Amino acid sequence: xxxxxxxxxxxxxxxxxxxxxxxxxxxxxxxxxxxxxxxxxxxxxxxxxxxxxxxxxxxxxxxxxxxxxxxxxxxxxxxxxxxxxxxxxxxxxxxxxxxxxxxxxxxxxxxxxxxxxxxxxxxxxxxxxxxxxxxxxxxxxxxxxxxxxxxxxxxxxxxxxxxxxxxxxxxxxxxxxxxxxxxxxxxxxxxxxxxxxxxxxxxxxxxxxxxxxxxxxxxxxxxxxxxxxxxxxxxxxxxxxxxxxxxxxxxxxxxxxxxxxxxxxxxxxxxxxxxxxxxxxxxxxxxxxxxxxxxxxxxxxxxxxxxxxxxxxxxxxxxxxxxxxxx
Ligand code: BYC
Numbered sequence: 001x002x003x004x005x006x007x008x009x010x011x012x013x014x015x016x017x018x019x020x021x022x023x024x025x026x027x028x029x030x031x032x033x034x035x036x037x038x039x040x041x042x043x044x045x046x047x048x049x050x051x052x053x054x055x056x057x058x059x060x061x062x063x064x065x066x067x068x069x070x071x072x073x074x075x076x077x078x079x080x081x082x083x084x085x086x087x088x089x090x091x092x093x094x095x096x097x098x099x100x101x102x103x104x105x106x107x108x109x110x111x112x113x114x115x116x117x118x119x120x121x122x123x124x125x126x127x128x129x130x131x132x133x134x135x136x137x138x139x140x141x142x143x144x145x146x147x148x149x150x151x152x153x154x155x156x157x158x159x160x161x162x163x164x165x166x167x168x169x170x171x172x173x174x175x176x177x178x179x180x181x182x183x184x185x186x187x188x189x190x191x192x193x194x195x196x197x198x199x200x201x202x203x204x205x206x207x208x209x210x211x212x213x214x215x216x217x218x219x220x221x222x223x224x225x226x227x228x229x230x231x232x233x234x235x236x237x238x239x240x241x242x243x244x245x246x247x248x249x250x251x252x253x254x255x256x257x258x259x260x261x262x263x264x265x266x267x268x269x270x271x272x273x274x275x276x277x278x279x280x281x282x283x284x285x286x287x288x289x290x291x292x293x294x295x296x297x298x299x300x301x302x303x304x305x306x307x308x309x310x311x312x313x314x315x316x317x318x319x320x321x322x323x324x325x326x327x
Contacts, residue, residue: 052116080129119283134174152224
């Protein structure tokens with residue numbers, strides 16, 4: 001047994017220097033490493049918000065599972081929504097490595113103490129929305145999340161690698177659905193355009209407020225949690241999406257959208273940031289409905305959690321007595 005003498009324990013300054021060194025070398029912080037309280041709190045905030053988004057994000061598309069237009073579309077949609085549940089679970093596991101439990105985080109989601117992505121507070125009014133969510137929402141998610149594979153916290157970065165692979169499939173299935181509809185009837189083409197008109201601006205808001213109004217970006221980038229600013233990623237998304245819209249044959253609803261030769265990037269209009277703040281503060285079109293649904297599912301599932309906990313406890317007791325008999 002080793003005894004830790006006060007002299008042997010590294011002091012706060014040495015721990016901070018060691019942490020700063022890992023960050024400066026672009027290496028990873030792992031759960032057992034010392035980390036500043038602010039770093040831990042920022043990670044819990046961002047990863048929990050991300051996990052909640054995946055779980056709440058199952059609702060808008062889940063809305064269409066029973067009304068999918070064919071068995072093939074239903075199988076694809078089921079698989080996608082299940083993937084989202086999986087993403088939520090990897091991310092809750094990552095926050096557990098930081099010393100918070102999934103129960104605690106769920107309570108914070110239900111009480112409104114923690115956020116989830118604004119995008120999931122908009123309704124899904126037609127089947128084209130399934131395609132648009134895949135194309136634009138998962139497309140925005142990929143832009144935002146690929147750099148997070150290189151985030152400085154090990155468990156978060158590793159979870160993001162798998163999530164991003166699945167998000168690519170999600171984006172492709174959305175684009176393929178919209179392409180099929182665009183090659184269909186006039187009514188289908190109109191349905192796609194109407195859906196893109198509703199989701200374009202909320203998709204741009206997913207990247208968060210403009211850099212000048214983003215209180216967390218500078219600190220998160222210095223810690224290597226975020227690798228890009230909100231505005232950089234929004235620009236990347238617009239540049240990636242415009243040519244895809246052209247191939248699809250839809251119009252993006254922004255009269256200011258045009259190629260800027262000098263910048264080598266697209267200029268585009270300003271999202272309605274007042275609307276964004278309203279939605280983030282809980283007053284979007286579907287906030288109350290989304291949280292009420294999640295609360296119902298959590299309460300209805302209480303017996304499953306209790307049964308699983310009782311089963312695990314009983315298995316541990318039986319396992320221990322069996323081990324005793326063998327000895
Ligand atoms: N919605 O200082 P900022 C998915 C908050 S899941 C709501 O820039 P930060 C998918 C922000 O939290 C998509 N709130 O913050 C799932 C902060 O408030 P607090 C989810 C937002 O953290 C299913 C305040 O505004 N993706 O793709 O540096 C089906 C100031 O912002 C939003 C992630 O979570 C928003 N859009 O940057 C399909 C990715 N934006 O917490 C698809 C991981 C900002 O200080 N997260 N806020 O009270 C991130 O990359 C960053 O957290 C953000 C925001 C870029 C989102």
